[in-house]
Amino acid sequence: MAAGVTIDILDLRHFAAPVLRPVLEAEGELWSQRLHWDYRASARLLMQYLDNHLLPGYAALEAGQVTGYAFCVYEETKAVIGDVFALPGRNPESGVDYDAGTGPSPGPAREIEEALLRHLFETLLNSPQVDRIESQLLLHPSGTHAEIFRKAGFEIFRRYFMVQPLEGHWSRPRIDLPRDLEIRPWRDEDLSAAARLISIAYNGHPDSLINDQYRSVHGSLRFLHNIVRYAGCGVFSPNVSHVVVERNSRELAGLVLGSRVSPQSGHITQLCVHPNFRRKGLARMLMSIAAAQFMRQGVSEISLTVTEANTQAIQLYEAEGYTCVHTFDAAVWLRDNTS
Numbered sequence: 262m263a264a265g266v267t268i269d270i271l272d273l274r275h276f277a278a279p280v281l282r283p284v285l286e287a288e289g290e291l292w293s294q295r296l297h298w299d300y301r302a303s304a305r306l307l308m309q310y311l312d313n314h315l316l317p318g319y320a321a322l323e324a325g326q327v328t329g330y331a332f333c334v335y336e337e338t339k340a341v342i343g344d345v346f347a348l349p350g351r352n353p354e355s356g357v358d359y360d361a362g363t364g365p366s367p368g369p370a371r372e373i374e375e376a377l378l379r380h381l382f383e384t385l386l387n388s389p390q391v392d393r394i395e396s397q398l399l400l401h402p403s404g405t406h407a408e409i410f411r412k413a414g415f416e417i418f419r420r421y422f423m424v425q426p427l428e429g430h431w432s433r434p435r436i437d438l439p440r441d442l443e444i445r446p447w448r449d450e451d452l453s454a455a456a457r458l459i460s461i462a463y464n465g466h467p468d469s470l471i472n473d474q475y476r477s478v479h480g481s482l483r484f485l486h487n488i489v490r491y492a493g494c495g496v497f498s499p500n501v502s503h504v505v506v507e508r509n510s511r512e513l514a515g516l517v518l519g520s521r522v523s524p525q526s527g528h529i530t531q532l533c534v535h536p537n538f539r540r541k542g543l544a545r546m547l548m549s550i551a552a553a554q555f556m557r558q559g560v561s562e563i564s565l566t567v568t569e570a571n572t573q574a575i576q577l578y579e580a581e582g583y584t585c586v587h588t589f590d591a592a593v594w595l596r597d598n599t600s
């Protein structure tokens with residue numbers, strides 16, 4: 262940080278949305294450049310919470326101006342660190358503004374972000390009712406804040422942000438299903454069966470270490486509500502999303518869920534297949550249907566995230582033409598680990 266610059270870290274609930282607007286706008290720019298993601302809907306939601314003084318977190322104040330923020334949300338006894346971001350600021354050596362390029366956060370921004378994170382850690386680690394903390398800072402390249410998370414006792418899991426460009430014209434995907442299965446677009450009433458499928462598909466899976474919602478039907482339902490109902494990850498697209506149904510039991514054998522994260526970018530928010538139906542080409546088929554539907558909507562690229570340890574899924578994505586364009590870290594802290 263430049264000598265002589267004083268930064269105060271204050272409770273985020275003291276601030277209303279307008280004072281954070283420049284920070285959110287700069288962050289939106291970076292989401293758009295780095296991930297082709299339209300951050301405006303998320304920023305609007307955050308501003309509503311800020312205006313209601315409901316968002317737990319911290320703001321960095323420099324010469325009377327808010328230059329960064331970090332927040333968390335609580336889900337029963339778990340806290341999720343939703344975001345941390347600070348304005349790029351000025352390079353103390355050249356006096357030139359840092360640009361919000363594609364590399365890790367530059368020096369001063371990183372230091373402010375770390376100060377904000379340290380305050381959040383202190384609050385959460387000293388809250389006895391919080392027994393688990395999760396965080397996935399999608400925007401920040403892997404390693405940016407890994408050290409400070411590790412020092413606070415978090416375990417880090419590297420994740421990939423992968424992209425597939427969509428080229429050519431829309432064509433009907435080939436559907437070649439066993440007779441006991443049928444495939445159809447997503448319906449709202451699929452929520453419960455989808456939650457059951459997710460909790461089975463992720464049993465013992467590396468992603469259930471990162472997100473404990475995957476470990477139960479109740480948690481998976483919460484995850485699905487966030488994606489399908491509350492636009493927690495772009496605007497849910499029921500036409501892109503498909504389920505494979507087992508004719509006899511009417512349970513789901515597989516599903517793909519998709520959202521629009523900007524006019525030109527689609528995002529696969531979930532893909533899973535029941536263990537009894539794996540290696541039959543279902544995931545590949547679901548992905549090609551989703552891609553065809555995205556293309557029909559005029560989308561020119563699809564992105565998804567995957568944990569580095571999930572080598573089977575990465576193999577599938579690479580075979581489908583996805584490449585890793587960005588990496589980021591998921592972090593998990595458990596109270597039992599440190600006591």
Ligand SMILES: CC(C)(COP(=O)(O)OP(=O)(O)OC[C@H]1O[C@@H](n2cnc3c(N)ncnc32)[C@H](O)[C@@H]1OP(=O)(O)O)[C@@H](O)C(=O)NCCC(=O)NCCS
Pocket residue numbers: 462463466532533534535538539540541542543544545546566567568571573574576577578580
């Ligand atoms: C990953 C997953 C969706 C694959 O479903 P699937 O229907 O079995 O996949 P497919 O049969 O369509 O396989 C397509 C390709 O993926 C790769 N693949 C899938 N499972 C694999 C495995 N167990 N080992 C190695 N490669 C595998 C292979 O390249 C395979 O092609 P091939 O069969 O021609 O060799 C499924 O294993 C699953 O639900 N896993 C748990 C949830 C998950 O990880 N979802 C992705 C989160 S990002």
